[in-house]
Structures are given as structure tokens and as C-alpha cells.
Amino acid sequence: MPDYGARPAPPSADKRWKLVDATMRKAGANAHGLIETLHTVQQAFGFLDEEALRYVALSLRVPLSQAYGVATFYHFFTLKPGGRHTCVICLGTACYIKGAQHLLDTMQQTLHVAPGETTEDGEVSLLTARCLGSCGLAPAVVYDQEVAGKVDVASLRTHLEKWARHDS
Amino acid sequence: MTPEELEDIAQRERETQREFPQRVNVCVAAGCLSCQSDAVKEALVKEAASRGLGDQCQVKGVGCMGLCSEGPLVSISTGHLYQHVSARDAGAILDSLQGSLVEQLLCPTDTPFFQRQKKIVLENSGTIDPERIEEYIACQGYHALVKALTEMTPQQVIAEITTSGLRGRGGAGYPTGLKWSTVAKAVGTQKFVICNADEGDPGAFMDRSVLESDPHRVLEGMLIAAYAVGASQGYIYVRAEYPLAIARLKTAIRQAERLGLLGANICGTGFNLHIELRLGAGAFVCGEETALIASIEGRRGTPRPRPPYPAMEGLVGQPTLINNVETYANVPPILRNGGAWYAQIGTEQSKGTKVFALAGRVRNTGLVEVPMGISLREMVFEIGGGIPDGKEFKAVQTGGPSGGCLPRETLDMPVEYESLARAGSIMGSGGMIVMDETSCMVDVAKYFMDFCMTESCGKCIPCRVGTYQMHRILSAITDMSAAAQDLKLLEELCDLVKHTSLCGLGQSAPNPVLSTLKYFLEEYQAHVHEHKCPAGACGVKMLEKVDA
Numbered sequence: 001m002p003d004y005g006a007r008p009a010p011p012s013a014d015k016r017w018k019l020v021d022a023t024m025r026k027a028g029a030n031a032h033g034l035i036e037t038l039h040t041v042q043q044a045f046g047f048l049d050e051e052a053l054r055y056v057a058l059s060l061r062v063p064l065s066q067a068y069g070v071a072t073f074y075h076f077f078t079l080k081p082g083g084r085h086t087c088v089i090c091l092g093t094a095c096y097i098k099g100a101q102h103l104l105d106t107m108q109q110t111l112h113v114a115p116g117e118t119t120e121d122g123e124v125s126l127l128t129a130r131c132l133g134s135c136g137l138a139p140a141v142v143y144d145q146e147v148a149g150k151v152d153v154a155s156l157r158t159h160l161e162k163w164a165r166h167d168s
Numbered sequence: 169m170t171p172e173e174l175e176d177i178a179q180r181e182r183e184t185q186r187e188f189p190q191r192v193n194v195c196v197a198a199g200c201l202s203c204q205s206d207a208v209k210e211a212l213v214k215e216a217a218s219r220g221l222g223d224q225c226q227v228k229g230v231g232c233m234g235l236c237s238e239g240p241l242v243s244i245s246t247g248h249l250y251q252h253v254s255a256r257d258a259g260a261i262l263d264s265l266q267g268s269l270v271e272q273l274l275c276p277t278d279t280p281f282f283q284r285q286k287k288i289v290l291e292n293s294g295t296i297d298p299e300r301i302e303e304y305i306a307c308q309g310y311h312a313l314v315k316a317l318t319e320m321t322p323q324q325v326i327a328e329i330t331t332s333g334l335r336g337r338g339g340a341g342y343p344t345g346l347k348w349s350t351v352a353k354a355v356g357t358q359k360f361v362i363c364n365a366d367e368g369d370p371g372a373f374m375d376r377s378v379l380e381s382d383p384h385r386v387l388e389g390m391l392i393a394a395y396a397v398g399a400s401q402g403y404i405y406v407r408a409e410y411p412l413a414i415a416r417l418k419t420a421i422r423q424a425e426r427l428g429l430l431g432a433n434i435c436g437t438g439f440n441l442h443i444e445l446r447l448g449a450g451a452f453v454c455g456e457e458t459a460l461i462a463s464i465e466g467r468r469g470t471p472r473p474r475p476p477y478p479a480m481e482g483l484v485g486q487p488t489l490i491n492n493v494e495t496y497a498n499v500p501p502i503l504r505n506g507g508a509w510y511a512q513i514g515t516e517q518s519k520g521t522k523v524f525a526l527a528g529r530v531r532n533t534g535l536v537e538v539p540m541g542i543s544l545r546e547m548v549f550e551i552g553g554g555i556p557d558g559k560e561f562k563a564v565q566t567g568g569p570s571g572g573c574l575p576r577e578t579l580d581m582p583v584e585y586e587s588l589a590r591a592g593s594i595m596g597s598g599g600m601i602v603m604d605e606t607s608c609m610v611d612v613a614k615y616f617m618d619f620c621m622t623e624s625c626g627k628c629i630p631c632r633v634g635t636y637q638m639h640r641i642l643s644a645i646t647d648m649s650a651a652a653q654d655l656k657l658l659e660e661l662c663d664l665v666k667h668t669s670l671c672g673l674g675q676s677a678p679n680p681v682l683s684t685l686k687y688f689l690e691e692y693q694a695h696v697h698e699h700k701c702p703a704g705a706c707g708v709k710m711l712e713k714v715d716a
Binding site: 033034091 | 198237368370373376377408410446448451452463464468525529568599612619625
């Protein structure tokens with residue numbers, strides 16, 4: 001049984017915990033604020049590690065199992081750090097009809113990773129999206145937050161080579 | 169805020185607009201932004217400034233103009249539309265405000281894509297700056313709210329919505345007026361209004377476009393709803409995957425609060441509503457209302473049995489009204505023009521208009537708003553411009569993973585809730601994906617089953633295990649390793665999952681399979697008996713494509 005007495009101290013002196021604390025305060029420091037808080041943690045740190053989950057669970061007074069349950073239920077949350085670059089391939093219906101699976105297969109073969117994984121050198125994370133809502137531009141790919149439309153294998157390869165040369 | 173003050177703001181804004189004899193509107197909704205329309209806007213602003221046109225020519229960012237596939241789109245005050253604009257066209261576009269048009273960029277607007285539409289929800293989309301409340305007010309924005317608060321009782325508001333015949337635009341089509349009156353009659357210590365903006369259907373982007381192009385319209389709809397049902401707290405549950413929509417909603421909420429149109433004692437009438445955003449975290453099942461409520465409460469998004477319905481016991485056990493983005497967006501024009509006006513549009517059972525996200529193998533892809541009752545043929549071949557590359561039309565998919573694939577024979581069917589359901593699909597939230605002869609219908613069914621299997625929350629067994637088993641059979645069929653009895657087993661599983669699942673996700677998960685079995689059985693049989701894929705998409709051929 002965790003100690004629910006005092007408010008726990010942040011895991012480190014890292015200033016980003018102040019953002020997390022602010023979100024929890026705003027949400028009333030109870031279980032209802034769990035998802036909002038995890039969003040803030042992921043935005044600040046890039047992913048959710050055990051330390052963060054323990055701290056959030058204790059602060060919001062929810063069992064760690066519930067925090068872990070929520071963190072793993074929702075696709076948006078990730079428990080692993082991402083690569084230096086991320087490539088999100090949209091697998092929405094419009095993109096699928098226009099060959100997104102083919103793009104994904106190409107990426108898997110080129111990078112030797114499965115969707116959701118990061119290359120061994122920590123350079124590129126390969127992710128898939130349910131739908132970006134950019135169906136008019138299908139197939140769509142997000143390179144480091146930037147959406148590109150009407151992507152084909154050639155432009156995908158060009159982008160990977162650009163990353164490999166450390167151009168961006 | 170009194171009606172007079174509101175009219176003052178509108179008047180001032182209209183005068184400011186008139187001071188600019190020339191106007192250039194650049195689409196800055198997500199579709200065009202991903203083709204760098206922000207750079208186009210910047211180049212236009214810079215070019216206008218360097219020519220000293222600052223006080224004559226207004227360059228502004230506006231919401232979605234619809235034809236996303238031809239973006240970035242720019243419209244000018246002469247009424248012409250330019251497509252595929254890039255930053256280096258800025259000079260030529262400014263020249264064309266007085267001189268001759270830039271022929272090579274011109275996008276014809278006398279086509280069915282533009283002419284066949286009827287815009288109610290999207291009336292301001294592509295013409296106003298979504299980040300300025302004054303522009304919304306100048307287009308009669310918040311007039312419906314002030315009218316409701318100062319001239320109408322909550323009962324009158326509900327009566328007007330009931331007269332309009334508006335039905336839920338999230339997919340199921342429940343009568344909005346009835347839902348509102350249930351919540352209004354329910355007893356609780358506090359009532360809530362929730363806007364469902366968790367647009368999870370792959371292939372649908374209507375709600376995102378509305379939120380990005382005209383966020384105040386949704387806030388106004390929620391405000392009117394809250395007044396009608398007696399709620400004082402509102403939430404907008406929006407996908408975290410829509411950062412631009414989130415940013416514009418936040419701006420809109422701040423602006424409305426500053427003008428006293430949102431918050432405490434709205435318009436001095438003693439009516440209060442606070443609206444907060446809640447970010448979804450990527451779970452399709454959260455579109456289901458009880459799962460959505462669980463998610464707002466910070467829990468895993470798993471549904472619970474209904475009744476009690478959220479209208480009686482929703483968020484924290486209190487009466488809660490949940491409507492979709494597009495439903496709320498329809499409310500202000502209904503109150504401004506009257507329910508009877510709205511009821512004239514559409515068909516007997518489906519009133520008004522519907523926004524569709526037209527995509528897939530069709531020439532014109534983008535956002536369209538059409539009156540209910542338009543035929544699928546008009547949608548695909550007139551508005552959509554037909555199938556590109558000389559290919560043959562095969563099917564149109566509506567309703568996403570909960571809907572079905574409709575074949576050529578159904579093309580003359582009107583688009584309305586009942587007829588789509590009779591044909592084995594659903595209206596859904598408005599995704600409409602066109603497929604040509606290169607799409608294998610078994611593969612498409614497998615694609616949707618993969619979606620439902622992954623998105624199943626795991627709470628009830630029929631959905632959790634059933635979707636997995638159906639996906640396994642569909643995979644075997646596309647791998648050419650299925651046996652003849654598998655088709656029968658697949659049908660049985662469809663029946664079981666449809667009738668025994670807990671929530672809408674599981675109950676509708678078999679629809680893509682059932683509709684393709686009904687209309688494209690020969691494709692299934694070709695895979696099973698002849699080990700070949702008529703569309704050439706499955707099995708060994710797929711691998712060859714990857715190597716090429």
C-alpha cells in the first residue's frame with residue numbers, strides 16, 4: 001500500500017516536473033486528471049518511464065496499476081524513448097487504398113524495424129497512424145512533425161537519405 | 169454583451185473589411201498547410217508590404233476551401249480560385265488582382281464539385297479567419313446565442329431543434345431534439361455538455377476541418393445546447409492527433425471568454441458555461457459515449473452497458489449531453505433561420521445537409537457539404553469527378569470500420585440514414601472512400617477487421633475474441649490458404665459478434681465483412697476455390713510489388 005500521506009517530491013530537480021505539477025494542480029490533483037497529466041509528461045519528456053508513472057500515480061492517488069493501465073491502453077502514449085527522427089506512416093483507409101501498406105513495407109525492409117520500434121542506432125523511429133485526417137493528400141507521411149502528402153517510395157527513400165546525411 | 173453590442177462589433181468588423189478593396193485568402197487548414205500554404209501566405213504578405221499595398225490589400229489565412237487534393241488553395245477578391253500555389257507565385261497573384269488572371273493556376277469553380285454543394289455547416293469555412301472572433305461575429309456569429317438567451321426559453325430552443333429534424337451527425341443519427349429534451353428533464357446536481365471531437369474513423373476529417381476553419385461555430389452550438397439543457401460545464405474531447413484544431417479551439421475559447429460570451433454570467437443573463445478541452449489519446453473506442461466519459465474521467469476508455477444512458481447518468485454520474493462536432497455546428501444556423509427552414513432541406517427522414525470527406529480513388533478529394541438525399545452516383549461521378557487513370561469504379565465505403573462497401577448497383581440510392589442502413593452500411597460520421605478495380609474487397613474487409621481487432625478495448629469477449637478470429641480467417645483467405653468451410657464460419661462469427669457485443673464498436677465490426685460478402689461474394693470464392701485474387705492485390709502478387 002503506497003503512502004498516501006504527504007505529497008511526493010518530484011523524482012528529480014528537472015524543471016520539467018514543474019509543468020507536470022502544474023497540470024496536476026489544475027486538474028484538481030485527483031484521478032480524473034490522470035490522462036491530462038500523462039499528456040504533459042509525454043510532451044515534456046518525450047515518453048513515460050516507470051519513474052514518471054510512479055510519481056504521477058502517487059501524486060494523483062491512483063494505484064500504479066491504473067496509471068500503467070491507462071498508459072498502455074491508449075496508443076498515443078509510449079513507454080520508450082523515440083529516435084532522433086520519427087517517421088509516421090498513415091494507415092487510414094484513403095492512404096491504405098492508395099498504397100500506404102507498400103510504403104510501410106518499404107520502410108520496414110530499409111530500416112529493419114517493425115512499426116513502433118526505433119533503429120538500433122537511435123536515429124529513426126517508425127510509427128503508424130490510424131488516420132491523420134489528411135485523406136485528400138493520401139498517402140500521407142509525417143516526417144518529424146511535418147506532414148507530407150502524396151508520398152511515394154522514391155520520396156520516402158530521399159527523405160531517409162537526407163536524415164542519414166544529418167541534413168535536418 | 170447585449171444584442172446591440174454584438175451588432176456593433178459586427179458592424180465595425182464589416183467596415184474594417186470594406187476598407188480593403190483587394191483581398192487574398194490563403195487556406196491554412198491542415199490539408200493545405202501540409203503543402204506549405206503557410207509559406208505561400210508569408211510570401212504574399214511580404215510581397216504586398218514591399219509594394220506598399222498594406223492598406224489596400226488584405227492577405228489572410230482562412231479555413232478549408234474543400235478541394236484538398238489541389239492545394240494549396242488561394243482565393244482572391246475577384247472571386248477566382250487558384251490551385252497548386254507556391255510561394256513564388258505571390259507576385260503574379262497580386263498582379264492578377266487588377267490585371268489578367270494567372271491562367272496556369274486557375275481552378276475552375278463552375279464544376280459540380282463547387283456548384284452541387286450546399287453549405288450550412290461550412291458556410292464560413294474558407295472565407296473567415298478562424299483565429300479572429302470578430303470575423304465570426306461579422307458573419308452573424310453568436311447572434312443565435314444572444315437570441316436564445318434574451319428572447320427564448322430553454323423549451324423553445326429545444327422545440328426549434330426538434331422542428332428542424334436534426335439528427336446526430338456522429339453516425340447513429342439519434343434525433344437531437346429528443347436527446348436534448350431528455351437531458352433537460354433529467355435531474356442532477358450539475359449537468360454537463362460534451363462535444364465529441366474524437367474523430368477516429370480512418371478516412372474521415374470533417375470534424376477536424378470544422379474545428380480548424382470555424383471553431384466559434386462549435387462553441388456557439390455548445391453554448392446554446394447548455395442553455396437548453398441547463399448545463400454549466402462543458403468539455404470538448406478532441407484527438408491529440410489534431411494539434412492545429414486544439415490550438416484554434418484554445419484561441420477561440422479565450423476570445424469568447426474575453427467578450428463575455430463564455431464563462432460566468434453570459435450576456436448578463438446569469439447563465440454560466442465553462443468549456444475545457446480534454447485530449448484523447450488515440451483510442452477509437454472513445455468515440456462511444458460511455459467510453460468517452462470514462463476517458464474524460466481519466467480512466468481507460470472502456471464502455472459500459474446502457475441504460476442508464478449518459479443523458480440520465482453520464483459524467484461523474486450526472487446528466488450529460490454528448491453531441492458530435494458537426495451536430496453542434498448545425499445549431500446556430502437553425503436558431504437564426506428557424507427549424508422549419510432547416511427541415512425543408514434533405515429528405516423525409518434525414519433533414520439538412522451532411523459534410524463528407526471524399527477520398528480514395530476519385531478525382532476530386534476533399535471536403536464537401538451536400539443536402540441529404542443526394543445519390544451516391546452524384547457524389548462519386550459529379551462532385552468527385554469520377555475515377556482517375558481510366559479505371560473502373562468498384563465500391564464506395566461509408567461509415568469507416570462500422571460501415572460497409574457499397575457496389576455499383578447501389579449507386580442510385582439516396583444518401584440518408586435509413587437507405588444506407590438498408591443497404592448494409594451506415595451514414596457514419598461522413599467518411600466516404602471510393603475504390604476502383606485495383607482494390608480487393610477481401611483485403612479491404614481484412615483491413616477494417618485489423619482495425620477493429622486492434623481497437624477492441626477487450627472488455628467483452630465477443631468483440632475481443634471474435635474480431636481476432638474473423639481477422640485470422642480473412643488473413644487465411646487473402647493468403648489463399650482458406651478452406652471452403654471458412655466462409656461459412658466467417659458468416660457465423662459475423663452474426664455472433666454483431667448480436668452479442670457490448671458496444672457499437674463490436675456490434676458494427678462485422679459490417680465491412682457482411683457487406684462485402686453480400687455484394688462481392690465472387691471475390692471471396694475466387695480466393696478460396698481458385699486461389700487467386702481478381703483485383704491482383706493479395707497473396708504472392710503483393711510480394712512481387714514490394715520487390716519492384
